[in-house]
Amino acid sequence: MNELTPPSTHDLLKDLDVLVFSSVKSKEFDHFSTYKEKKIEVCFQLSNLYRLLTAESYQSFSKDKENFDKLSQKEKQKQLKEWSKKAKPFCKKADAKFKGRFRSSLVFYRDILIHSKKYYKIEDFNAIIDFIVQEKLLVPTIDPLPKIDMNEVDSYALQAFEQGPLNFKK
Structure with missing residues (x-):
């Protein structure tokens, strides 16, 4: 059996599909603040972690992501719905177990009280x-x-920060 090499952090x-958030550390707002003067947060969704952990290998997970990126918007929505249906029971169970243990979660609401x-x-x-x-x-x-x-993680965040969200591709 050949040993699979783990993927690089990048x-x-x-x-x-981590999100990179930035905010200014000081109270004085300056659009031209440098990377060092900003607070950077990198976050991930539990559903994406679920897909990774249930993949056959990292290579198959990466290939699924690559194929997903090539889909039309309508096909992407259909695929996301399917993935979400599979991941939802795990995510609910895990979120309940994480309470009090991992307080570093952020919640974003898409519509009022419906989708978060x-x-x-x-x-x-x-x-x-x-x-x-x-x-277990x-x-x-x-x-x-x-x-x-x-x-x-910092070098990834710096790269994302400098290139902007629309241009960030490796």
Whole structure:
């Protein structure tokens, strides 16, 4: 059996569709603040983590993401609905178990009280995976389990910050 090499942190962050948020650290607002003067948050969705953990391999997960990006908008909505239906029971169960343990979640509402999206900070990624395995919330099919190198997250965020959300492709 040949040993699969784990993905780089940059590839993992890109394929997980993480969001990079920035805010100014000081109270004085300046549009021309440099990267160092801004507070940067990188967040991921639990449903994307579910798809990763239940993939046969990282390569198949990445290929699914690549194929998804090529779909038309209507086909993307259909695929997202299907993925969401599969991930929803796990996400509800995991969110309930995470309460009090991982407080670094952010919730964004698309419409009033109907659709919300919960994001977890990337700092908790490795701990969340460990917790999922320990608590047997899910038996991951992917091997080896993905790990994020926190030292590389800043360079990914800097790249995303400098290139902007519409141009960020590797």
